[in-house]
Amino acid sequence: MxxxxxxxxxxxxxxxxxxxxxxxxxxxxxxxxxxxxxxLAGVSLxxxxxxxxxxxxxxxxxxSTLLELVCRLQAPDGGELAAEPAVYMPQRDLLLPWCSxxxxxxxxxxxxxVARAEARRRAGALFGELGLAGFERAMPHELxxxxxxxxxxxxxxxADKPVLALDEPFASLDVITxxxxxxxxxxxxxxxxxxxxxxxxxxxxxxxxxxxxxxxSPRPGQVVAELEVDLERPRVRTEPAxxxxxxxxxxxx
Amino acid sequence: MIxxxxxxxxxxxxxxxxxxxxxxxxFILPAPTQIATALVDDRGLLWDNLTVTAGEVLLGILVALVxxxxxxxxxxxxxxxxxxxxxxxxxxxTIPIVIVAPLLVVWLGYDIGPKLAxxxxxxxxxxxxxxxxxxxxVDPDLIKLMRTLDAGRWQTFRRVEAPAALPAAFSGAKxxxxxxxxxxxLAEQAGSSEGLGHLMLQAIPQLETARAYAAVVLxxxxxxxxxxxLALLERRxxxxxxxxxxxxx
Numbered sequence: 498m499x500x501x502x503x504x505x506x507x508x509x510x511x512x513x514x515x516x517x518x519x520x521x522x523x524x525x526x527x528x529x530x531x532x533x534x535x536x537l538a539g540v541s542l543x544x545x546x547x548x549x550x551x552x553x554x555x556x557x558x559x560x561s562t563l564l565e566l567v568c569r570l571q572a573p574d575g576g577e578l579a580a581e582p583a584v585y586m587p588q589r590d591l592l593l594p595w596c597s598x599x600x601x602x603x604x605x606x607x608x609x610x611v612a613r614a615e616a617r618r619r620a621g622a623l624f625g626e627l628g629l630a631g632f633e634r635a636m637p638h639e640l641x642x643x644x645x646x647x648x649x650x651x652x653x654x655x656a657d658k659p660v661l662a663l664d665e666p667f668a669s670l671d672v673i674t675x676x677x678x679x680x681x682x683x684x685x686x687x688x689x690x691x692x693x694x695x696x697x698x699x700x701x702x703x704x705x706x707x708x709x710x711x712x713x714s715p716r717p718g719q720v721v722a723e724l725e726v727d728l729e730r731p732r733v734r735t736e737p738a739x740x741x742x743x744x745x746x747x748x749x750x
Numbered sequence: 751m752i753x754x755x756x757x758x759x760x761x762x763x764x765x766x767x768x769x770x771x772x773x774x775x776x777f778i779l780p781a782p783t784q785i786a787t788a789l790v791d792d793r794g795l796l797w798d799n800l801t802v803t804a805g806e807v808l809l810g811i812l813v814a815l816v817x818x819x820x821x822x823x824x825x826x827x828x829x830x831x832x833x834x835x836x837x838x839x840x841x842x843x844t845i846p847i848v849i850v851a852p853l854l855v856v857w858l859g860y861d862i863g864p865k866l867a868x869x870x871x872x873x874x875x876x877x878x879x880x881x882x883x884x885x886x887x888v889d890p891d892l893i894k895l896m897r898t899l900d901a902g903r904w905q906t907f908r909r910v911e912a913p914a915a916l917p918a919a920f921s922g923a924k925x926x927x928x929x930x931x932x933x934x935x936l937a938e939q940a941g942s943s944e945g946l947g948h949l950m951l952q953a954i955p956q957l958e959t960a961r962a963y964a965a966v967v968l969x970x971x972x973x974x975x976x977x978x979x980l981a982l983l984e985r986r987x988x989x990x991x992x993x994x995x996x997x998x999x
Binding site for chain 1: 889891892894895898899900901902905909910913990993
């Protein structure tokens with residue numbers, strides 16, 4: 498394994514007490530066309546370093562707002578938020594159509610001033626690990642949806658941030674590809690452990706991947722339930738314990 | 751695509767019949783075949799003047815491209831400048847170039863200076879505005895993504911915004927190519943001793959009407975060639991834009 502991927506935390510740890518993310522009564526309100534829209538109404542959440550936390554909820558429950566707050570793309574209106582540096586992976590792959598797969602993956606390295614050849618070398622080293630070997634020089638339009646999402650994930654990993662903020666990473670894929678990539682992500686996270694905040698509307702996806710699942714209410718978003726997913730990995734969709742947890746999560750929704 | 755040449759042929763045929771059989775004097779309206787004859791007979795004269803006009807057009811577009819793209823980038827990167835300059839940019843387009851052209855000749859003289867200025871003035875606006883729209887239209891999620899990937903303002907501009915705005919900039923340049931020729935002729939007619947605009951101005955009082963029409967044909971060909979050249983460049987430079995369009999269909 499690449500040593501540069503084993504130790505992602507170059508920036509100072511700000512949270513402390515073994516936590517990677519800590520939110521206490523965080524509020525966020527937008528100015529809408531018809532008056533203020535309350536996206537988050539007092540969300541409290543702790544994510545321990547190395548933990549994978551799934552956040553599920555109906556559309557418009559402020560899940561994406563939560564991720565953008567953690568990534569410091571916006572600031573909360575109230576409450577306290579502390580988070581280690583996080584990288585954002587949006588729902589659409591958003592690969593640059595004018596860059597090859599490996600250059601897309603190496604974007605963060607290039608932004609940090611790594612020379613092109615060295616950035617390609619480091620990104621290319623990860624490609625084998627992620628099942629992308631041989632596709633380094635492919636242009637995004639030559640890749641399938643699932644492969645594009647893998648490249649997007651490589652780009653996220655190579656940002657070298659302690660926290661990965663995944664915003665419905667597989668929502669735009671067909672069911673078969675989605676299931677394949679869920680299994681792939683579970684394997685990848687087992688090999689390259691990270692702190693992950695995974696937002697999804699797919700309860701099963703959260704249960705397959707996460708150590709803990711947080712259920713949010715419709716707008717204004719609040720945490721209404723937390724489920725520990727204390728199951729062996731690799732997990733199977735159909736195992737009774739997972740099905741039972743799924744029923745509990747759906748009930749909370 | 752087959753229909754367009756057919757319509758053109760029918761129009762030319764109708765024109766030929768009207769000019770030949772309608773009792774119209776050749777000095778008033780020459781027939782297409784007479785214009786074709788003038789193209790061949792006066793080819794030396796026409797070519798010399800075409801190269802002058804083509805040079806003005808090409809250089810003028812080049813000046814407009816550099817100035818337009820630089821201004822668009824500056825206005826995009828610096829919001830206060832955009833707020834201050836954008837309304838002026840739009841207002842400047844209400845000034846009729848036809849009327850300003852002779853004044854520019856008075857100021858800048860008889861050589862290539864005023865021609866470049868007028869072509870560049872006409873072409874500058876579509877290029878700058880299209881490029882600015884292209885820069886502003888970049889997917890906001892992509893900008894957010896770049897921020898979490900440690901990109902500074904300049905890196906986001908260079909790696910994401912500028913390439914993403916290229917198709918829009920090309921659209922602006924193609925519009926500019928079609929009007930650049932008009933600008934060059936206008937400038938030549940305002941004061942010049944060479945170029946196709948000057949040639950037309952001389953041919954009409956000499957009753958060489960077919961020669962004047964031949965000049966018009968060459969001017970149209972010049973504009974089409976420029977447009978085609980830009981379209982070709984666009985296909986080479988931004989292959990992904992064409993793909994996105996065909997996929998959207």
